[in-house]
Amino acid sequence: MLYLRMSQDRTGEGAGLERQEEACRALALARGWEVVGVRQDTVSASTVKASQRPGWSQVLGLVEAGEVDVVLTWHLDRITRTMTDLEELILLAVDKGVGIATATGDIDLTTDSGRMVARILAAVARQEVERKAERQRLAAQQRAKAGRPQWSTRPFGYERDGSPREPEAAVVRKAYADVLDGRSLASVTADFNASGFTTTKAGQSRADGSTYSGEWDTPTVRHILLNPRNAGISAYRGEEVGPGSWEPLVPEQTYRAVVHVLTSPSRRKAGGFAADVNLLTGFATCGRCGAGVKAGWRGGRKGDDGAYLVYTCRRSGCVSHQADFVESLVLRRVVEALEEPSFWLRWLAPASEAGDPAALRAEEHGLHERLEALATDYADGLLSRSQMQAGTARLRERLEEVEREMGLLGRTDVLAGLRDTEYVWQELDAMPTDRLRAVVESVIESVRLLPRGRGRRKPSATQLDITLRATGSER
Template sequence: MPNAPHIKSAARRRAMKAASSTATALRAVLYLRMSMDRTGEGAGLERQEQACRALALARGWEVVAVVDDTISATTARLADRPGWQHVVRMIEAGEADLIVAWHLERVTRSMKDLESLIELAVERGVGLATATGDIDLTTDVGRMVARILAAVATAETERKAERQILANDQRVAEGKPQWIRRPFGYELDGTLREDEAAAVRKAYHDAIDGKALTTIAREWNEAGFTTSAPGSEMARPRAPRKRNYDPTGRWTNVAVRALLRSPRNMAKSTLYGEIMGDAKWSPIVDEATWRAVERKLADRERPDSSWGKLANLLSGIATCSVCDGPMGASRRGKEGESIYTCKGRPSQPDLGRGHCSIGVDFADGQIVRRLIQQMQATGRVTFRPQPPAIDPAPLVQREGEIAQLMAELVEDRTAGLIDRASLVAGTATLRAELAEIQAELAKAGTYGRAEEIDAEAAYDEFDRLDLGEQRAILRDAFEFIKVIPRGKGRRRQGEPAWQPELIRTAFTPAWS
């Protein structure tokens, strides 16, 4: 029997399909989508399903599936919606003959997405029925109506965006809070939540002192503090992400960094990430403190994404002496030695990578040993950044002058040259200055040159620090740490695998 002739006319194929389907009920898949505005005005999933089922019952269609999405049509394309992709797979597999939705805007509000929907309808001969009126995308009139409706929906979306922008501008100009949910450290009305605000204030000073953000996050978790991220049951529906959105409320170093860098904490209003001016809520810290931490966090290194998480002491701090690229840790074989290897420079791939390598344990030990030897050589008594050296002589001289002035005020009062109010005011001013001088003298005594450093105690102190704090100390202490290629050829029998000469270091002026 000869093959059936191919019918080129799409209109004739649709007519033949409609004629052949009169004996059997059309199979309908119901597509539902929940609106992000949550008004509940006919857009709830249950109401949509009831209206679509009523339409299918009246037309005699068989409902073969009900598929829903809880994603905004303005922020998520059709291709990004898992529910819609399931509908497309059913159509392509021939498991459904038409799509039923509550309204066209439940499917799309985008002209670009509408064209892909029209293409699907024309290629597969699929109809789109809505509870508010049928739209046959396989006909020119139906496509015209759909495009008009989509254009109206797009225009409404744009007007809504303009209204929101104007409202945000007005709130910023007035300095009012514009928070979707309560930020950590604040109530929704802009007043401070004292226990959280105190923790944030302490975190700023800890960050200035060099404490790692991971340590701050751990302390907050242990204290029972949680982020302001909503729980999974309260989170708003959103488009799929590469990483599943599963808020736990636990603090991480990333969350702490974002919080400390927020201008909100110094009572500054922002718009699209830019500081716009003073706000009317209470500040947690002053502007000088915020900017000091902002500079510190902005300057802190960020690992290149090509070699992932920093889990070793020198990863990203030590560099290759050949290409100046970062050294990253890897492992030789499944059970082999951990080594630092040159990762090259992503911005200059032509330079290559792997120019040098060195054992992780050997390199870490060498660097810590040199750090403590430098402390012994310079008389340094702490790993932490030291304040500038203080000359106590002028302070002691001024301390004596204040004592003399206070004695003279007492004599003048005794002689009747000044009244009691003048005596109290004069001595109060001098006492305040005296307290500042004595505090500076105490500080000068704290950071003095040590005659002898307990090396074992220094090693123990360094080991007790977490990795982030240790790395912060290395960044403060070393101008550079460079690894030298070992050279070609096999090492002699009995020769160590690694030599100290393979590591070159230089200390910063603060540690010299």
Template sequence: MYAKRRVSSGSSSGPLRASIYCRISLDATGQGLGVERQEQACRELCGRHGWEVAAVFVDNDMSAYSGRRRPQFEALLASRPELIVVWHIDRLVRRTADLARVIDLGCDVHAVTAGLMDLSTPSGRLNARNIVNFAEYESEHKGERQRAAGRQRASMGKAWWGSRPFGFEMDGGHRDAEADALREAYAGVLAGASVAKLARDLNAAGHVTTFGKPWGPASLRPVLLNPRNAGLRAYDGEVIGPASWGAVVTEDVFRAASRILSNPARGKGGQGPAAAALLTGIATCGVCDGEVKQNRRYHWKNKDQSYAVYVCKERSCASVPVEYVDGRVWRAVTEALPDPAFHAAWTDQRPAEEADVAALQDESRELRQRLNDTAEDYAAGIFTRDQARTITTRTRNRLAEIEEELTCIGNTYDLTSVLGDVDYVYEQLDDMTQDERRALIRAIVERVTLHPRAKGTKRLSPECVKVEIRTASSSDSG
């Protein structure tokens, strides 16, 4: 029920206290000039009517239609104003849900461009709803036009973005220093570095986002996952073909990094805790095939001494000291890496893997073009809705299959890239971070299984830790 608290004509208790609200959807310059002009006009209106300006609430560079929280709009409602003064009603609300909240305040709204909007009467509320309904329609219609234009630009492969992306100029050319930094970041992802570490490295090198802010995991991760960096055009999260601008990294590097960053076990944006030990998430229990975790055990002779162990998460089937397991696995890796037979197997495999990847990527591009053609043909009336839906469903299903095949090949392909300079990798073994060591282990080791000690003994033996090194044939089997 509407309960009006004050009237706009004033009262014997003194002048009305007006709350001014200003908003602009897009402040291209960042200087707030649009909201300053609104505030000046509102203050002049208050002066003509003898209203006291009690407070000014400003939401700059913020849409009233998007549904995002407007902090100053919320503060205005919480202040229980006597009178709201705005430039135009659509500066205050563009959604019927927000209008209902303003009506519940029980105060008038006065717009510089339209005069008093008396929300205490049915006709006043009807007029307000009509204005907001039309504004809501205009926002929806504008969104449809923008989406259509965006897809058309994407389908043409032209460089277009609202603000300059990191690594690029507005015309699609590269900004060399930033492009080099992006390449280093992708190399870091493939080497096992966390997104948080990569963000710190960018900041240490003097790089900031294109908005002038320091890098963090939340801002860097979406940049690394953007197909734009591989010279691919995308619309609404879907890659639809090659772009006209040059790639910062190859599609193979981008896909490999995307697989790593999109792995749910990794966590979002590199913000999760680092792996507690070298082999958590890699080693498994040899009895139940379950995951293992790091824990601590007390020495059986001295209860005051404890040591770290890997133990089966579910049943505690096996418990083996971390130091012993890490040593056995790392030794197996360092011995396998320079082995000529091991290296030759992977080197021989690389040309076949490259051919498979290229063929799948070509097919993927053709299928994405088919999706675009189907949409255009449906719009032109060549296909019925059911026909277009059938073609789209089958095409998307095949695209999903291709992504799975590329993922299966990915481990092999990534490893051949690592082993492409085996001498350099071998030289860096002692200086590797834990993240880098984990990445190398995942690439070279097929499986690490932990087994209980032999019955009746507390002595460790090689049988407690089994390490299976990858071969070309084992990876090829998926």
């Protein structure tokens, strides 16, 4: 049985599959062996275990069935480059009495001397892999610092040379604008799929032999939007190292603002970044125990005559109010706030106070370095525990301020189109839930559902506690 393997790294190192087969067939002819089959893989032995390669798995099956006496390959490193895989190969050879022959010299794994030679060859092969990986790592780091593109696959929105690829780039730009406009990541992902474009890995093979479908999901879209590449910023292993030489798809201010939105802890839902189906789930809270509220149908299922939606305390059902009643009061307070000129002064002021993005980024990097220095000094005994804690608190306070300012940079006004109070109700009524929710969260700090009291009391505005942002409580 011939076994051939070549990596997909396209480096040109080692023999090609055709040359491997020619050399192996020549050896088989010289030894008088009958070639019963050929199996091959085009994966890296450094990243994919031998047992996970389809071709080699077929070879193992034939060996187990007793249909193969000798496995012939070009070199031992075609089968394995790790000591773990080698030991499994040794056990197989000893158990089944199978010979391992190579075009570069036979290895008898059934003898102690043969196993010693194989282990030495595997150790050498592993050292070559690690040395190559180190060279590649240093080269990638140098390219990143020089601001040169270093993309193993073409990123969505870009050509390989770093120039924007339209209209993919337009889809990415729209996604940034939509996030800043208050839309959920789930709805942005739906737009990606509706655009007709697939991921750049569509059709490529996975390690398990399956292929990528190319369909977008929210983690993939989130990963794209959080990549500093789109703002023309070069990064290495997740850390920004300087400006890139390629054209940015969006301004740095826009990128920073989206990062601030997508990494906000308040966006986290159980199981990912899902869109809220109802306006106030995950935002309004129970006025008795402080738990969040959930939405559910009473009087039947959704769409049934007489069925209605209610918001209920998620923890123990402390409170329960009809959703239409709660949402109408909340939106009324939103409209009242938008009609106040003082609100617009408060809303527009923060963005104008944000500083220079380069200076903020430099300060953020410096604050992280000082935090690390504090930890090192404490570990070395140069600082007491109280000194380290006090210094850390001060630095983290300033770091939060810097991150807040970075989040304000380039902010798209979520309330755009709502300054004309004559049409504000019409605008709100036409908005999808995710956009409407962003408007509510921009205007209102909190919504607390209060108990109705004893007896069957009619819904009343006194049963809600609505707090506007930067204002007192209104009931």
